[in-house]
Amino acid sequence: MTDSGRSYHTIGDPAEVEAETESLRDRRAAITELGDALRTLVEQAAATEAPADELRRAAALVREATIPVGKQQRERGQMPTADDLLGGVRMYNPVCGSGSALAPPLLIELGAGGVTGSCTLGLAYEGPPMYAHGGVSALLLDQILGYATSASGHPGMTVRLDTEYRAPVPLQTELRLSAEVVNVDGRKVTARATIATAAEPDRELVVATGLFIALRADQAIRLFGTVLHPDASNPAVAHD
Numbered sequence: 001m002t003d004s005g006r007s008y009h010t011i012g013d014p015a016e017v018e019a020e021t022e023s024l025r026d027r028r029a030a031i032t033e034l035g036d037a038l039r040t041l042v043e044q045a046a047a048t049e050a051p052a053d054e055l056r057r058a059a060a061l062v063r064e065a066t067i068p069v070g071k072q073q074r075e076r077g078q079m080p081t082a083d084d085l086l087g088g089v090r091m092y093n094p095v096c097g098s099g100s101a102l103a104p105p106l107l108i109e110l111g112a113g114g115v116t117g118s119c120t121l122g123l124a125y126e127g128p129p130m131y132a133h134g135g136v137s138a139l140l141l142d143q144i145l146g147y148a149t150s151a152s153g154h155p156g157m158t159v160r161l162d163t164e165y166r167a168p169v170p171l172q173t174e175l176r177l178s179a180e181v182v183n184v185d186g187r188k189v190t191a192r193a194t195i196a197t198a199a200e201p202d203r204e205l206v207v208a209t210g211l212f213i214a215l216r217a218d219q220a221i222r223l224f225g226t227v228l229h230p231d232a233s234n235p236a237v238a239h240d
């Protein structure tokens, strides 16, 4: 979809389709630009030692910025119009999404036999002083495990995530993640993932094993019916 509210998959006048595609590209670029600015803000706000009056000035500026952004808001049952769920584009995913202020973002690449990821965590992700919060490590691992299972052709939902913290994950340090599927047993898929630093990729700091369950059709419809089977009551969907 584009700002005009029409689907970019529309079959019709090629010039119109091209204009809508260009509009979508431009909107995604703008979402990423805002995401970058927000990430900088979040990181600087977590690291700031500025005096109170500067912080209040910043708070007022941020409140002002929420006005244009808050103008058109989607609701829970509506997918972002800039996303392409089946194509794997999730602009606001809290781990990988370039539009998310929460995402480091983690960059994931498909490799032979699995997937790899890279990111650097700033002070906003601090748990123990100088190191990442354990929940943040689990977040990164769940995402890359999910990506590995999907990429192997066995997408599912996490039902179990076992996380072993062998050594603290340093902040402001380039990290390397990797994940691979280790077992497929009917609808149950097991995958293993690790976090290391780029400097010492073989020293596993955190290791996780995830169990993923492929959804039955009735489960998928119960959980995601509105977005998987959009109908006229879903205002996020274009009805050309």
Ligand SMILES: CCCCCCCCCCCCCC(=O)SCCNC(=O)CCNC(=O)[C@H](O)C(C)(C)COP(=O)(O)OP(=O)(O)OC[C@H]1O[C@@H](n2cnc3c(N)ncnc32)[C@H](O)[C@@H]1OP(=O)(O)O
Pocket (backbone or CB within 6 Å): 088, 142, 143, 144, 145, 146, 147, 150, 151, 156, 157, 158, 159, 160, 187, 188, 211, 213, 215, 216, 219
């Ligand atoms: C190229 C690719 C690009 C795409 C990128 C995408 C990236 C995406 C990244 C996203 C990453 C983020 C990902 C996320 O964050 S996913 C979000 C976090 N996860 C959830 O919210 C899932 C919550 N759980 C459920 O909704 C239900 O459990 C579901 C619906 C999944 C299964 O329903 P149900 O629970 O009723 O199960 P079943 O009747 O179908 O039975 C199935 C089998 O499973 C066994 N079982 C179930 N639970 C457990 C358990 N805890 N330990 C061990 N086994 C368990 C069960 O015994 C049975 O075994 P068997 O009796 O057959 O032997």
